[in-house]
Amino acid sequence: MNTDINILAWHDTAIPHRLWVEKKNESAVRLCMKVIKDVEPEILYLDLPVRQEKIIGAWQGQALAVSDEFNDGTLYSQVRGLLNLSEGCVVWLVNHIQLPDGRKMSADKLTIIPGMIRENGSLIGK
Numbered sequence: 001m002n003t004d005i006n007i008l009a010w011h012d013t014a015i016p017h018r019l020w021v022e023k024k025n026e027s028a029v030r031l032c033m034k035v036i037k038d039v040e041p042e043i044l045y046l047d048l049p050v051r052q053e054k055i056i057g058a059w060q061g062q063a064l065a066v067s068d069e070f071n072d073g074t075l076y077s078q079v080r081g082l083l084n085l086s087e088g089c090v091v092w093l094v095n096h097i098q099l100p101d102g103r104k105m106s107a108d109k110l111t112i113i114p115g116m117i118r119e120n121g122s123l124i125g126k
Helices: 052-058
Strands: 005-008 018-025 028-035 042-048 075-085 088-098 104-106 109-114 116-119 122-125
Touching: 005 052, 018 052, 028 052, 042 088, 042 109, 052 075, 075 116
Parallel strands: 088 116
Antiparallel strands: 005 018, 018 028, 028 042, 075 088, 088 104, 088 109, 116 122
């Protein structure tokens, strides 16, 4: 483990995005995600009040659905769980849009849902 920045590996080769964790201090990190689409990549950040080792230990190598996907051919939207932490569930709000010229762009968000975890494909209170 690097003491400052650690890349979190995806086990899903269909997702070319990049995820890493940056240590801010002994008890806080910044989770970073580079969402790669045809238009300029979007970089998402989420500050979390946890130790870097906790994020690395909680990462399971993939994002897991917590909602059904919506896909009408232009808009793709889904909520996916990234990490279950004692502080809550870190989710990725996926919104990919196909532009008139056929290229795709991202309008995503990372957030933590306090008091909830991802279990069996749903967000539940803990």
